[in-house]
Amino acid sequence: MFRRTTWLTLYLLLAMALLAGPAFAMHIAEGFLPFNWAAFWFVVVLPFWFWGLRSIQQTVKSNPGLKMLLGLAGAYAFVLSALKIPSVTGSCSHPTGVGLGAILFGPAAMSILGGIVLLFQALLLAHGGLSTLGANTFSMAVVGPFVAYGLYRLVRRLNGSMAVAVFLAATLGDLMTYVTTSLQLALAFPAQPGGVLASMLKFMGIFAVTQLPLAISEGILTVIVFNLLATY
């Protein structure tokens, strides 16, 4: 009897998690991380914020109009992430804009812009949180953009086509974001038997189903956007 209930609960929980919304599923919710880990990720992200701010400061000095552009770019990223993309699986989901932003503005600016977007998602939309701002910034505004930007540059250097470079950057940037989130959760909550690795597999398992189609959708969309931007 207990077995069956457990099974049922497990099944229901999984179904809910999958159906209830891949929307913003990657944001670690407010208060979810223990204090030590929440603080740890702030410490990790801090140098990137310093670096990003310094790099913006330098460009703004030589070109004061850039401050307005970056401020509006933050709004752009926020608005973009509020759009719904129809996924190949039929459900709807929100793009992260990680790849697009990284290629357009570079990873340094993205660490700041991404952090600002996450702040507003927490304050205006109740997605994510203040205590998890450091962790979420690390996965979505540091790792994702770095991977995306690095891949984009790499493929372009290897004479890969623009479309391939953009697609790989956006898709893998997106995927690496959720791998990072899984790692963050696994570090905070290692499995009793099996430790961090087992825990990470658990979290990745649940994200893989929701995020893989989304990552591909976002890759396709980003390619379309870049093709159009190239005509301007």
Add this chain to the structure above:
Amino acid sequence: MAALLEAERVSFTYPDGTQALQHVTLSIPEGKKIAVLGPNGAGKSTLFLHFNGILRPQEGCIYFAGARINYSHKALTDLRQQVGIVFQDPDSMLFSASVRQEISFGPLNLGLSREEVGQRVEAAMAATGITGLQDKPTHFLSYGQKKRVAIASVLAMEPRLIIFDEPTAYLDPRSTRDVMALLEDISRQGKAIILSTHDVDIAYTWADYIYVLAGGQVIGAGTPAEIFSDATLLEAAGLARPWLLDVYEDLKNKGWLPATAPVPKNKDDLLGLIPYRSRSKLAI
């Protein structure tokens, strides 16, 4: 006159709590020129978005060609083909790389053949006089040209009713004249037109029938002469009177026009009514 489009007690409140429409009932006859007047925020744009199914009434219903809209995917596709909207800001209507691509967007989404689409694009460009611009990127065009492209992009879908939301706002006088002439052409082809405008002179001269909206309600409906002779209505809607009527009234009050003189429809009518002052006339 058969009604092409009807709204019956339509109410709509936005998620933020703004009550945009309250029990709006009105009827757009086939092939006629209808002006919708009212201050900013009166609910005109919200009403128009109901006419092609972008918004769905929370109360009441919309009828197109006698049938109640059922909001199925197919019904919406049909409706949006039949009811075109030329939005106020051409910049938010144009998103393609070239003029030709822009105009083909709608017809392609209708699932027409490439040939058919090509023909429609040609026809729409010819009708709006932009054939010469077809290969230009849309963002290089002047404001007036963009407006024409926006109109062509709706024309190419061959709708039976076209809604123009403030088509002359921000246009210079010559472009305004051109756009109004284009509207006249479109009307002559038997299409119904709804025009929203703040220019009372244009509305008075152009419209067959006028609806006045304020605070989400229809507060007046009638022929231009009826609407603009109702001082209370004009005050409530913050509308001015067309200068034509002011001069006409003044001339009548001062005894130059007989009390039975027909109300002039445009400037030429009015000036035609004014007699010459000559010795022979003075002798009467």
Add this chain to the structure above:
Amino acid sequence: MAALLEAERVSFTYPDGTQALQHVTLSIPEGKKIAVLGPNGAGKSTLFLHFNGILRPQEGCIYFAGARINYSHKALTDLRQQVGIVFQDPDSMLFSASVRQEISFGPLNLGLSREEVGQRVEAAMAATGITGLQDKPTHFLSYGQKKRVAIASVLAMEPRLIIFDEPTAYLDPRSTRDVMALLEDISRQGKAIILSTHDVDIAYTWADYIYVLAGGQVIGAGTPAEIFSDATLLEAAGLARPWLLDVYEDLKNKGWLPATAPVPKNKDDLLGLIPYRSRSKLAI
């Protein structure tokens, strides 16, 4: 009348090759109401950006209060305090979500004390009638209200000349009236005003003097009566004639007004010119 601002053979070409201004020479007298007319793309906005030093003429020069602008940091700060611009789209002018903070931006840039800034903000809000909006965020305001905030943000710098770029575009008749009344208030305080508009009726009635731009050149300059009686000029600039003049001319042609009758400045003037038809008058 001393010229407050002068442009002398100013030419400017954008980096993309668009020749926006060609040898533009004009003069704005202190405390007067100047209208600048011309089609979209005539170079009006480019000219205005020269007036407060955002753009620097590639040829020719700009004089403010008799002195040639030297484009040093200090000179520019001074110039921008003296010459304010209210741009057409308030959403591109307002950077802050707080009305009060928005208006305080300009005065703070002048290096005034916090107290002085606070007083100026209050005064500017009172003058534009937006004191009641100060606690609302910008994104809750209507288009017309944002326009007022934009005007207040310029007023707070206490400039001697304010440039209004299409202040009535997209506004409904009542808001248009309100904005024009506000302009009248500002003018009465002795400030010079430059207004660009497509509304010839407004320009005719409002302006002391008119410049007509087309293709980056000044193609006409004169009093409203002079400008609008020059048919060739109106045709070249794509301008319509104010209806007031049409009716006036017709009445004159038909013999109702003496050839020496003063050209009416507004509707009341015109209607005042039209005599009553009475037995005694007919007997003359």
Add this chain to the structure above:
Amino acid sequence: MFSIDQYAYSNRLKNIHPGEKVAFALVTLLIALVAPRPLIPAIIIALMAGATIGIAGIPARFYLQLFLVPFSFLVAGVAMIALTITSQPQASLKGVTLLGWTLGFTPAGMHLAGKIFLKSLGAAACLYFLSLTTPIVDILTVLRQLRVPALLVDLISLTYRFIFVLLATVNDIYTAQASRLGYASLRTSYHSLGQLAANLFIKTYRRSQELFTALTARGYHEELQVLEVAYPFSWPFLCLAAIFDLVLVILMLLT
């Protein structure tokens, strides 16, 4: 456009000094995070809900709906924490065994999951108290007073203002596309969305240039200086908040 934002400007605690609200929310959030027992987050939820609904006047229905936002993440996350997969059978493990691997729950895992769930809701209650009672404009004031770099505050402030402008633009473009059947099928939807994102970017770029021009015309030079609104300190609020947090801390140390 965002209900939370609307309430932030219209709630009954709007005129309390923003510094006090920020401090109260963050200190309580911290207590929720470090509290070892589930009792503390439970008290925090109750009191924050009371303050937000009862004192600030936020409708209860809307407030409860807000807790549904992180719900899918919480349920999935908590389920994964509770879930144990192992090949070494444990006495306390209840679940299904397949091919020698057992998939199930242990009482310890369930307990931990429940604790985290409650703690998250407690923390969320603190976040919601802040976001529902304190307008972003006021939060920016606090950031400036805390000597956060001006550049960062300017960027946050610009982002906030233009979120609304760009959302209106997105709405216009989307409506125009949908009117011409741009979202009639999956294929056209992708194409239309791509156009929307690209166009929005171009418009964003142009707007930033226009804004720069307009601000330069008003004497902009490197910094977006503005006059701060001076809120008086509210001693009653400050005292209540301090007492509340103090009680929580004592409770935490005692248990």
